[in-house]
Amino acid sequence: MTDLLTGPDTVAQERRLVTELPGPRSRELAARRAGAVTSAVGSVLPVYVERGSGGVVVDVDGNSFIDLGSGIAVTNVGHAAPEVVAAVQAQVAAFTHTCFMVGPYEGYVAVAEELNRLTPGDHEKRSALFNTGAEAVENAVKVARVATGRSAVVVFDHAYHGRTNLTMALTAKNMPYKHGFGPFAGEVYRVPMSYPFRDEAGMTGEQAAARAFDLIETQIGAANVAAVLIEPIQGEGGFVVPAPGFLPALTDWCRRSGAVFIADEVQTGFCRTGAWFASEHEQVVPDLIATAKGIAGGMPLAGVTGRAELMDAVHTGGLGGTYGGNPVACAAALATIRTMREHDLNAAARAIEATMLPRLHALAERTGVVGDVRGRGAMLAVELVEPGTTKPDAALTNAISKACHAEGVITLTAGTHSNVLRFLPPLVIGQDLLTEGLDVLDAVFDAHAGK
Incomplete structure (x- = not known):
């Protein structure tokens, strides 16, 4: 993996929370949205994005998030890729x-x-x-x-x-x-x-x-x-x-x-x-x-x-x-x-898999709430179930995803039963940033589902 595609004049590749979430500017925008945008359009995050670079997005209050969603697999080459x-x-x-x-x-x-x-x-x-x-x-x-x-x-x-x-x-x-x-x-x-x-x-x-x-x-x-x-x-x-x-x-x-x-x-x-x-x-x-x-x-x-x-x-x-x-x-x-x-981003995706899969398998073994770990490359997921069963646990999935957001890591959910946590990091994400995102994920799982 490489973070060389973020350009020389872009935001730091780091997670940084400087206000409560959502911050005051995001709350102002949410109020404006309520009067202008139909409630039929939903959003995952409670914050409003101002800029992005590589594997990070920054909200209007200056909070920096590690992006493990890539706008649903869109920014594979990273946010604001210089050549693009x-x-x-x-x-x-x-x-x-x-x-x-x-x-x-x-x-x-x-x-x-x-x-x-x-x-x-x-x-x-x-x-x-x-x-x-x-x-x-x-x-x-x-x-x-x-x-x-x-x-x-x-x-x-x-x-x-x-x-x-x-x-x-x-x-x-x-x-x-x-x-x-x-x-x-x-x-x-x-x-x-x-x-x-x-x-x-x-x-x-x-x-x-x-x-x-x-x-x-x-x-x-x-x-x-x-x-x-x-x-x-x-x-x-x-x-x-x-x-x-x-x-x-x-x-x-x-x-x-x-x-x-x-x-x-x-x-x-x-x-x-x-x-x-x-x-x-x-x-x-x-x-x-x-x-x-x-x-x-x-x-x-x-x-x-x-x-x-x-x-x-x-x-x-x-x-x-x-x-x-x-x-x-x-x-x-x-x-x-x-x-x-x-930049051989196919190899970068395989490197992301090599980093993430062992961490996700270890998480599954430790918590007992992950029924399946699956995916390929930088398209990976864990399916959450009630312990000892295959019964989908949508509530826990939603809680963990939101807790990740609160800690500055963007994750997405999926699944017919809404019980899958999916990971789609930009292929240019730096190793340190990816590891930090996984550390946050581990801590959130331990807080919500640890034995």
Whole structure:
């Protein structure tokens, strides 16, 4: 790991609490927010951010927080990464928008070329750019339906794919993502996920896949399936890593059945798991891959990349959007990818795993409230349960996360039952900063769950 990407004139890479939390300026902003922003939009932290650098964010009262969330896996290259900042500034000075569908520009083409090179497989590929992960997933489904002439889409328990109407239908969790927002898009079918912690003991990835295939073939019909859509490691569902063999079995079934295999790598992509894409860990080659989050160092950008014959099956004008592939976001993406490549952030993610996993396993053994430790690279999680059971403990998870915030460490929760504490540190976080964050986590667990 390295903290060399924070730039010479940025905030110190340290945890520092100088006021109560939230401080007076944050409380002022919270009062303004209450009169201006709908209560339907929530926030994890009680403080308001003023700036960030590397692995630290600083609030408006001068409190510095160790960031183990990266804006939900977005700032993989760190906050205000110098090369990204410089690229954005240069592009803003040149032009901010033309709409690629009106006046095209090189940046869009260059990002598409990078995606075609970086994504798994050496087949001929094409890409299209959008704004968000939900847009990318939705457009991948559109491509699959046109290319196959079929309509059914298979998704999995615990999945999260977005907040648009179609992606809400694809998402498994009701509250807060779906509740009251129906009716949803049709022809979406859900089957069991490989979830080693909660599956029958000893169930292999191949067996879990066979369980899914039986439901698909008997309840949907293989000939009706346009796409099988899956996160190679589930995100909001709780960082569920399927058993080895599960993903390859799905891809093989898709090849045999004429369905399109879509990997939703919105959260797992761009070095997050120690590879450019999580599919690579089992040599899985998706037909289509949806990307976003870590692609552009904090700027809004998303993409769909896939086999040329699939992507080109859609009629001209069938894909697009006013802001999709915005030139400023494209400049940020190109700088982000250069930073990842030049500083080998895949290796940095693996180093984070090497530091964190032993600490998390030790925490689990000491406290007795962690049922499972899982993840890859810098995408790690602990699932909290009532001692001696597998019953989810959402209350404890929430309490521990909030206690971490109060001590100056940003953590996030996840899971269908809201009982998973997830960790997504910037890949450039310094070793000392990461170790301090883990020390705080240990102390919080001992205070709330220690024996």
